[in-house]
Amino acid sequence: MDGRRGRRWGMARRVLVGVGVVVLVVGVGVGLALFQPWRLVTTRTADEVLLVPTSVGAVVVPPPSSVVAAVPSVPPAPSVPPAVPVGPVALASGVFRSLEHATTGSATLVRLADGGHAVQFEGLDTSDGPDLKVYLSDKPSDAAESAFGSGFTSLGELKANQGNQVYAVPASAALEDVRSVVIWCERFSAGFAVAPLERA
Structure with missing residues (x-):
């Protein structure tokens, strides 16, 4: 037994x-x-063509005074309405503020020649992570991190955690309410970074 x-x-x-x-x-x-813990040490880089160059902190250099020549006086031309820009135009921009992860770079809201809109990231550098999305938010960039989990329009998955990249904005987006752009981890409801979209 x-x-x-x-x-x-x-x-x-x-x-x-x-x-x-x-x-x-x-x-x-x-x-x-x-x-996906390996994402803490991985890097994905994008190198897309920017719609408008150096959107934040650009310096305009005036021409040297030596090349300015006297212009003979001519009668004033009849007034005409200013031309509407035909290329992409920067509407709002700001630099990223770190949330859960150290982040640098800038974001710009751009109006396209066809009337559509896009957001470009210039010089983005943040951590990689699972399920990262790009949101347009109706919250100001200095709001509490948890606030960015609602009142947003998703622009889709973050293409890369480094480099230049461009995201199309849906035609249905209420741009008059947009105040910031957010890199957000949907899986864990955590913000990686936020940039203000201050009107130019």
């Missing part, structure tokens, strides 16, 4: 160990899929 009982206990123990190993493997797999 004792031998049979011992064999049964040995079999039960092997089954328990097997179940424990399976649970551990599944748990590790699920944890890796959710947290």
Whole structure:
């Protein structure tokens, strides 16, 4: 009897160990899929053509005075309405403020020649992470981080955590309400960074 009982206990123990190993493997797999810890040390870089160059902190250099020549006086031309710019025009811009992760770079809201809109990131440098999205937010950039999880228009997945990149803005977006652009981790409801979109 004792031998049979011992064999049964040995079999039960092997089954328990097997179940424990399976649970551990599944748990590790699920944890890796959710947290993707390798993204803490990976880098994805984008190098898209910017719609408008150097949107924040640009310096306009006047021409040297030596090349300015006297212009003979002519009668004033009849007044005409100013021409509407035909190319992309920067409407609002700002530099990123770090939230959960140190971030640098700038964001610019651009009106396109066809009347559409886009947002460009210039010189972005932030951490990589899982499930990162780009939001246009109706909250000011100095709002609490948790506020950016609502009242937004999604521009889709963050293309890369470094470099220049451009995102199309849906025609349905209420741009009059937009006050900032946010890099947001949807999986963990955490903000990586936010930039104000201050009207130019």
